[in-house]
Amino acid sequence: MTNGAILPRTPVLVGVGVAWRREDDWTQALEPIDLMLEAVRSAGADSGAPTLLAEVGTIAVPRGRWRYRNPSGEIARAIGATGATTIVSSVGVLQQALVADACQAIMDGRVDSALVAGADAGYRLLRAKMGGMRAQERDQDDEPDVRLEPKAELRHPAEVAAGLTMPVGLYALMDSARRAAAGLSVGDHRDRLAARYGRFSEIAAANFDSWTRAPLDAATIRDDGPRNPMQAFPYTRAHCSTWNVDQAAALLFCSAERAAALGIDRSRWIFPVASAESNHMVPLSARADLVRSPGADATARTVLDIGGVAAADIDLIELYSCFPVAVDAFADALDLPPDRDLTITGSMAFAGGPYNNYFFQATARAAALLRQGAGRTALLSCVSGILTKQAFALWSTDPPDKGFVRRDVTTKVAASTGELTVVENYTGGGQIVGCTVLHARGETPRAIALIDTDGGARALAVSDAAETIAGMERDEWVGRTVRVMAGVLAA
Template identity: 25%
Template sequence: MASRAQPIVVGVADIKNRSQKVEDAIEPAQLMVQAVLEAITDTGLSKPKAKELREAIDSVSVVATWTWNYSDLPGLLAEKIGARPGYRTQSEHGGNSPAKLFDEAARRISSRESNVAVVAGGEALASLAACITAGKMPPPGWTVPDQGGKTVSVSDVSTMGENIGTTHSIGLPIHVYPLYENAFRAHRGQTIKQNNEESAELYGRFAKVAEQNPFAWNYGEPAVESHTIGTVSKKNRMICFPYPLLMNAFNNINLAGACILTSTEYATELGISENRWIYPLGGAGTSDSDKFWERPNFYSSPSISSSLDAGLKVSGLKKEEIDIFDFYSCFPIVPKLACQHLGLPTTKYEKPITLLGGLTSFGGAGNNYSMHALTAMVRELRKGNARNGLVLANGGVATYQHVVCLSNHPRRSPYPMQNILAKILRETPVPNVDERVEGPATIETYTVDFGRDGKPKRGFIIGRLTENNHRFVANEGDVKTLAQLASETREPIGRKGWVTRSEDGRNLFRFEGSEKL
């Protein structure tokens, strides 16, 4: 039996198509092709050797794209780069996918199932939006879309099927992450004002990082200041409390990224300089329930905590040995939860917790944001100023996680061959959930959806029944309750009220003092 190989990253690349003109629109597959070819160039090989590397690609892993439905995206990418891989795969939808695919590619290199592996992803959401706005089709040459493919929507809860969430019109990322932020604030004893200032300072620091990142969508523009991020205005309207627009992911971008992995043996054979080598140390990931109402609580994330711990463990590292981090940051709560678990300061940190600048300022590259974190981590580790780095990739509604650790020094033992975590965490007890409820109750967490006019539109409540402590989902029961939920001064969490049933199947919550039905 052949000994295990040592996986390394030898090439990385990021592609940005900043033009939003319809005639300049480039489809995701082609952006990925550009990224892969540039990643091959990044190895520093001569043209003949680069051709040899390209033809040796036997594994192609692609992050599912939001932009376009492809019938066989891995196969299309392989064809366009001139490779004939025996292994081709496309991820499920989720921001954890880049790290997960990267970890799996490293395992295949280690086990000698693969010699050269490509991991890539890309989006052209800005170009697609430009086409839709202009009422035009993309330019000729775009791949004919797969009509039977699944379309991703981050703005229509009705596409999520019938369940207790959609009955109450809740379940999108813009709804669920605020549930966590509000609960996290109350759990720590913060005021609403203190919490807003913390989030604004965090994202203000992130914006400064993106300002210096040439691959960031906002590169070349002055970073948005913390005060602006935390102040609600016409240009920064409240989306779902407590997050105004500048604390939400910005998805209208055209970005792609790619990593090329191989073994130290093959890299030596080709003549790739060791100063290009970066070593994957290990990875791990898990998820919480897809049903957000079946989470243990809303002030912590077992999947984030477990993935961080397991990722460090399999990499043979302690948290203190990590020099640079990139925490996924679609909303402020994700890096906050990661910092809380690792004992890092949320805003006064010394070790970097983002290399990109977050999904607001760098750009929320669909499922592919953390691919850019991996490429940035490789570049940073090549400089030699830091030894070890960690990437936390998050997906769903704080659902799916995957952590990968990298280093400019090799592992002392073979690369871990399996994910040590279960696919779904079921160890932490979850409260009983009742679909239709009535009686006195207390708010566990909440958020408020705001309209484009800046006024509260609908309230979403996760509550507990006084009688049995069962959990329920509800909407606001009257305008007074909605106004109180939208308060920027009084904390709704822990307040008591009354929940009733409506004729349309929803639960309606009112604060004490409001009239009952």
């Protein structure tokens, strides 16, 4: 990065907008598309040149829990950007990929400006469901110009068959493997997570756009209770992304030369310096190594090398925080000290984790803090799936000397990632490599273990036995030798 001349095609983030609502009466809440539009118009006003919205060459939106076919087209019509290419990405596509696509298109001269926006209205859905209703959305059924889809499934069929239908259980399996590798007792590990998330809660309290601004102490976070039930041991609700939120964000980009021509205040410019991503997809149960994330390691090294900066010198850091183990994976990739703050928003647990849109909220927060003088550089990580895909984005108040640089390290990550065959309904012996206990409202807890089989494959085994469940939440089971009968842990 440099303070020198700015290349004319350098992309610049010139407008950021966020929107949120908390209406207990769901009929008074905004639909997701209206939240998006509010954030988009806010981004236009934030730039100081709202006419730029009508010029954007691309509009990209990641899919949320809504039924619209082409919200990008709805936005285009609302802001008068009738010539924009409309893009919608499915779950399983990195949110940072949409940001990088927009920046690369500007850098290459394919467009002069671009818009990325997203929203989810999970609180609206929840309040309607609590009233025995289904939240309605207006019809929006035309097709986008481009639809982005992942190349493979995020979950293995064996995971679904074992009851791992929600991400929390799969992340908790990874968490146990990391706990065992670190040599921590179950109790000490729970204390560590609770202390970290207590700090996250404090940071969220200072963020006006946080969904939860009342701080929680470590003891409340650590242990399950009526308002903080266990989800998948050791994760209580307070460790998990809060996705029942109504939140939106929009990011407005243009080239440096266009920003100058429009007279956009130079102090408002934030430069995307580098983006690195890995799109190599391996289901969790098939990963040979549950402790390190090759994708996180590779993207971290790449983005820092491009920026010519060390992780220790970054001013603002936001690590993707859907679940604690994701934070750990990215912190390890950056070799960060244990006392470093790892969020600027307050995390997805407290700031709010709108489904498939949080990364834009975090980017907007980073831009706001950089503008306020909280630092000159910001580094954000991004996840898609079950820590399946990884990305890092580096931002600065100073222009990069080579303009924006994007790298895809998928091939490198694929070459360094071990993958095992997963067998279903396994009978035989093996060693536990990850374990958790699933807790669901109104259901009996279920222990789940991921096993290295005697034959060198992987298998999932379950147990409803009370003594197994209690033992797995008290003692370290990773590393134990066990017997399995037709996918059930033997007593």
